[in-house]
Amino acid sequence: MRIFIVINPGLEDLASEEIKEKCPLAEFETVKGGILAEVDHQWIFNAHKLLKIPTRILLRITEFKVRDFPKLLNKLSALKWNEFLSHPEPEFEISASKSRLLHTGRIEEIARLAVSLHLEKQPLSLDWQKKNYSPQTFYIRLNDDLLTLSVDLSGEALYKRGLGIIKGEAPLRETIASALIFDIFQGIKQEITLFDPMCGSGTFLYEAQDFYLAGKRTFSFSENPLFKGKHYPVPKLDKKLPIKEMIGHEINEALVAKLNFPFIKTHDSLLADYQINSPSIIICNPPYGERIKIQGKRGHFLKDTLEHLFTLKPSRLGWLVPTDMEEIFKAPASYRLLGKRRFRNGGLAVSFMTWEKITE
Numbered sequence: 610m611r612i613f614i615v616i617n618p619g620l621e622d623l624a625s626e627e628i629k630e631k632c633p634l635a636e637f638e639t640v641k642g643g644i645l646a647e648v649d650h651q652w653i654f655n656a657h658k659l660l661k662i663p664t665r666i667l668l669r670i671t672e673f674k675v676r677d678f679p680k681l682l683n684k685l686s687a688l689k690w691n692e693f694l695s696h697p698e699p700e701f702e703i704s705a706s707k708s709r710l711l712h713t714g715r716i717e718e719i720a721r722l723a724v725s726l727h728l729e730k731q732p733l734s735l736d737w738q739k740k741n742y743s744p745q746t747f748y749i750r751l752n753d754d755l756l757t758l759s760v761d762l763s764g765e766a767l768y769k770r771g772l773g774i775i776k777g778e779a780p781l782r783e784t785i786a787s788a789l790i791f792d793i794f795q796g797i798k799q800e801i802t803l804f805d806p807m808c809g810s811g812t813f814l815y816e817a818q819d820f821y822l823a824g825k826r827t828f829s830f831s832e833n834p835l836f837k838g839k840h841y842p843v844p845k846l847d848k849k850l851p852i853k854e855m856i857g858h859e860i861n862e863a864l865v866a867k868l869n870f871p872f873i874k875t876h877d878s879l880l881a882d883y884q885i886n887s888p889s890i891i892i893c894n895p896p897y898g899e900r901i902k903i904q905g906k907r908g909h910f911l912k913d914t915l916e917h918l919f920t921l922k923p924s925r926l927g928w929l930v931p932t933d934m935e936e937i938f939k940a941p942a943s944y945r946l947l948g949k950r951r952f953r954n955g956g957l958a959v960s961f962m963t964w965e966k967i968t969e
């Protein structure tokens with residue numbers, strides 16, 4: 610099966626490293642915003658359970674050149690929809706560019722007509738009614754008159770882990786938090802204290818805790834006829850991140866009380882009344898003064914916060930901030946810049962800057 614793994618642009622290299630480690634593939638191709646690969650059923654099952662960085666996985670159904678609507682209807686109604694359709698009223702996400710057919714509304718009408726013509730001849734099994742299946746989403750992409758039809762295998766986006774954890778203000782997507790955790794732990798062998806000084810709902814911490822554990826939620830592919838009768842044992846990785854203890858500080862007392870996580874405490878991280886056991890990694894997604902108000906000018910607040918965090922002498926420090934502010938952040942001479950990764954978080958251009966303590 611040919612699949613496309615959707616990845617937040619800017620995190621593709623981390624996602625491909627994660628695949629190599631958890632669900633190796635003989636070959637795959639990394640492109641902007643995703644990874645293309647040929648896989649089998651079991652790989653799809655394992656990847657959904659184990660990978661923490663991808664947003665969703667799509668299965669490619671067909672690809673063909675098309676420049677007129679009659680041909681589009683012919684081609685789509687010739688497909689054996691029964692083989693991959695689990696619900697009679699699927700959703701469609703359509704995009705078209707640099708093509709003769711650009712009217713996405715009309716393309717959708719034709720796709721729906723093709724499905725209903727097929728179902729008149731080959732009705733669907735009634736599993737969808739009996740088992741209350743959800744409609745699948747099909748992706749139709751037209752570029753340079755080349756149409757690609759794919760079906761979503763994940764269902765809800767994969768950053769929804771299904772754990773029902775309460776969210777603070779401006780929470781980070783779980784897929785992004787996992788990617789940044791994986792990034793900052795690259796090459797770390799000794800057990801460390803992981804500290805998030807402004808942890809909100811603790812996304813970094815519980816993503817670090819679960820990085821090598823299989824997820825618990827269900828996925829759309831389990832309702833897809835292509836996967837009918839296929840059952841696999843839940844994969845297990847005999848590995849964990851080298852974390853000795855985890856600590857989260859959060860100033861919002863009401864949020865901490867609701868979360869009720871033993872490793873998250875109500876604390877103002879800017880106070881000089883605490884220390885962190887060494888060696889440590891600090892990872893921080895501070896408030897930017899947009900969705901969450903901060904006192905004084907945001908530049909001053911963020912500079913002071915970073916300066917304070919370096920006084921805790923972490924082995925590494927990861928700092929997620931708006932890209933347009935990158936230049937104002939400097940580390941003490943005892944640290945070197947390890948990396949600077951740029952991507953978009955909720956529409957905002959951000960940079961994840963990492964520093965490492967220089968050892969003699």
Ligand SMILES: C[S@@+](CC[C@H](N)C(=O)[O-])C[C@H]1O[C@@H](n2cnc3c(N)ncnc32)[C@H](O)[C@@H]1O
Binds near residue numbers: 776895
């Ligand atoms: C952008 S949010 C972090 C979101 C978090 N990464 C998540 O996924 O939920 C920043 C958090 O810092 C907290 N905060 C602001 N000033 C703080 C301080 N001085 N000490 C501790 N927490 C603080 C805010 O209440 C807010 O929850």
